[in-house]
Amino acid sequence: AQTVTQSQPEMSVQEAETVTLSCTYDTSESDYYLFWYKQPPSRQMILVIRQEAYKQQNATENRFSVNFQKAAKSFSLKISDSQLGDAAMYFCAYRSADDMRFGAGTRLTVKP
Amino acid sequence: DSGVTQTPKHLITATGQRVTLRCSPRSGDLSVYWYQQSLDQGLQFLIQYYNGEERAKGNILERFSAQQFPDLHSELNLSSLELGDSALYFCASSVDIYTGELFFGEGSRLTVL
Numbered sequence: 001a002q003t004v005t006q007s008q009p010e011m012s013v014q015e016a017e018t019v020t021l022s023c024t025y026d027t028s029e030s031d032y033y034l035f036w037y038k039q040p041p042s043r044q045m046i047l048v049i050r051q052e053a054y055k056q057q058n059a060t061e062n063r064f065s066v067n068f069q070k071a072a073k074s075f076s077l078k079i080s081d082s083q084l085g086d087a088a089m090y091f092c093a094y095r096s097a098d099d100m101r102f103g104a105g106t107r108l109t110v111k112p
Numbered sequence: 113d114s115g116v117t118q119t120p121k122h123l124i125t126a127t128g129q130r131v132t133l134r135c136s137p138r139s140g141d142l143s144v145y146w147y148q149q150s151l152d153q154g155l156q157f158l159i160q161y162y163n164g165e166e167r168a169k170g171n172i173l174e175r176f177s178a179q180q181f182p183d184l185h186s187e188l189n190l191s192s193l194e195l196g197d198s199a200l201y202f203c204a205s206s207v208d209i210y211t212g213e214l215f216f217g218e219g220s221r222l223t224v225l
Contacts, residue, residue, distance in 0.1 A: 035213055043149075043200060045216035091155065097210045100145065104154040 004094050006103035013082045014111050020067075021077045021106045023092030029053075034068065035093040036077045039105070040085075048090070051075065084110050115139065118203050118217035126225055130191040133220045137184055137205030143167070144186040145214060146178055147202040155202065161186055162209045193224045 003026045013019035025034070036048040051059045051068050059066050063083075067076045079086055087110045092103040115138035125131055137144050146158040157170035161180035172178075175193075180186040190197060200221050204214035 033212070044218055045202065045204070047213050047215075050213055093214075095210070095214075100160075100214060101157060102147075102155040 004092055004101050004103040006090075006092055006106050008106045009104070010107045010109070012109040012111060013079070013086075015082055015084060017082055018078060018080045019082055019108065021079075021090050021092075021108070023075045023077070023103055025073050025075065025092070025094045027073065027094065027096065029096045031096070033095040034066075034075045035095065036064070036066070036075075037091045037093060037102075038086075039089040039091065040087070045091075049077065079108075082110050084112060086110050114215040114217065116203060116205050116215050116217035118201075118220050120220055121218065122221045122223075124223045124225065125193060127193055127195060129193050129224075130189065131193065131222065133188040133190070133201050133203075133222075135186045135188070135203030135205075135217060137186070137203075138215050141205035141207050141215070142184065143206045143209050144180055144184070145204045145206075146172075146186070146188050147204065148199045149202060149219075150196075150199045158188070160209075167209060190222070195224050198222055198224045 005024045032053045034051045038046045038048045049061045049064050063080045065078045089105045091105045117136040119134045142163045144161045147155040158172040159178050160168040164180050175191050178188045200219045202219045204216045206214050
């Protein structure tokens with residue numbers, strides 16, 4: 001079964017600084033999708049960014065960008081110019097035709 | 113608003129009881145996923161349906177069952193409830209089984225006393 005590993009249970013960042021959240025995954029598939037979801041205290045699951053495995057270019061959404069290393073099966077999320085509203089649980093997710101699996105999450109704290 | 117509707121939003125019941133959680137996917141989405149999230153835990157995949165058929169099954173207990181109806185809404189049935197079943201149950205939908213992201217409902221918060 002595919003697994004998704006987030007090795008950082010908690011991270012903190014100073015407001016306006018940059019932070020990188022790590023994610024690795026295990027798969028034998030060649031075509032798949034990767035995602036980062038944000039879960040604020042409201043517990044709503046919000047999509048932050050997505051990456052198609054066939055695309056070499058790293059996805060970017062405003063202050064959020066990823067570093068996708070397919071050979072290394074690594075998918076990290078970089079948050080630039082961190083804001084107080086970025087404080088949340090962040091889940092890395094993998095999707096193939098079989099199912100979609102999530103990492104255990106990284107709790108991000110933003111310090112003013 | 114993700115377009116995925118879950119009811120009820122909150123539910124309090126007693127051990128041994130049975131509850132049904134309902135999910136209406138986004139218009140046009142054929143695939144429905146159910147996840148369980150206990151307090152301060154990650155998302156545990158329970159089951160997936162596609163166009164009325166079970167597609168994949170995760171760590172779903174035998175006391176739990178689900179189905180997807182012809183109109184594509186889905187129900188998750190939880191029976192013989194235990195204290196440990198208290199959790200947030202998410203439904204998510206996507207257009208198909210492979211491409212794109214999942215859109216999540218707001219969840220149904222189940223408390224078993």
